[in-house]
Amino acid sequence: MEAIKKARAILNDVIFGKEEVIDLLYIALLAQGHVLLESVPGTGKTKLAKSFAKVMDGKFGRVQFTPDVLPSDVTGIRFFNPKTQEFELRVGPIASNVLLADEINRATPKTQSSLLEIMEENQATIDGETISIQRPFIVIATQNPVESNYGTFPLPEAQLDRFLFQIDLGYPTLQDDKQILSTYRTTDPYETIKATLSLDDIRHQQAQIKHVHVSDAVTDYLLALVHQSRQHPEVELGVSPRGMLALMRAAQARAAIDNRDYITPSDVKILVPYVFPHRIILTMEGSIKKTRMQIVNEIIEAVPVPVEQVSK
Numbered sequence: 001m002e003a004i005k006k007a008r009a010i011l012n013d014v015i016f017g018k019e020e021v022i023d024l025l026y027i028a029l030l031a032q033g034h035v036l037l038e039s040v041p042g043t044g045k046t047k048l049a050k051s052f053a054k055v056m057d058g059k060f061g062r063v064q065f066t067p068d069v070l071p072s073d074v075t076g077i078r079f080f081n082p083k084t085q086e087f088e089l090r091v092g093p094i095a096s097n098v099l100l101a102d103e104i105n106r107a108t109p110k111t112q113s114s115l116l117e118i119m120e121e122n123q124a125t126i127d128g129e130t131i132s133i134q135r136p137f138i139v140i141a142t143q144n145p146v147e148s149n150y151g152t153f154p155l156p157e158a159q160l161d162r163f164l165f166q167i168d169l170g171y172p173t174l175q176d177d178k179q180i181l182s183t184y185r186t187t188d189p190y191e192t193i194k195a196t197l198s199l200d201d202i203r204h205q206q207a208q209i210k211h212v213h214v215s216d217a218v219t220d221y222l223l224a225l226v227h228q229s230r231q232h233p234e235v236e237l238g239v240s241p242r243g244m245l246a247l248m249r250a251a252q253a254r255a256a257i258d259n260r261d262y263i264t265p266s267d268v269k270i271l272v273p274y275v276f277p278h279r280i281i282l283t284m285e286g287s288i289k290k291t292r293m294q295i296v297n298e299i300i301e302a303v304p305v306p307v308e309q310v311s312k
Contacts, residue, residue, distance in 0.1 A: 017176030033164025061096030071114035234286025
């Protein structure tokens, strides 16, 4: 995992005070998941996604979503070439290793849905032709809080469930702001980023994490958390089987990045606040009294943590 550690260090020199968020991005990459970054404008969501892509020796695609963006602008289109007198397929920005879906909640539901097949199956159907997307492939979507925007379209539950993590960047601390001013006053670290993470390395690590050991105790703990989300009196819809598998794979990736070949309960517990909130729907009474994160914290507190596993 030395290449991953080096890539993380590079990003920490570009985006200050977001070490945990950067770690989550690499966990999602190895777990073959996707990430939804949410925060108010100007907090570095797009900069983080672009920097993450630049560290990789792969192809970067970007879609700036607006209400007039069409599904074909995302996936591609078949057009008539007058020179050859034939229809040709032109694949859109999805033909990349890192796809930045910037301000995804500004797109219409029809355009948002164009990403569903890609995110779940690593393929896209364009005019009846199925195109496979080369791995590694990760969608990093950004959105501003819905309640502070006009002309936005909240992501439906089916699409939210396809994101491994939903991460709130939040504002930097005073010390981080001071470091940003000091560093960016004379230079932009983004300009000096060089690709250090090869696609072959990523594919190898993605295959390796599947062999990270998951003990029976940790499995039972993970399942207890999932089922507690479904049984909570203020939750209408709990975590799906897709979310359950996503949590396990993310925990395996976290353990691998930490140079361990086994998962501990802490791996699971630390990731739950990023995996569960966007996957649960509260009852009407619950949504009036509490936030999703408060409910998730109650779920975590309700499930006893097994003794830490120090080995297989």
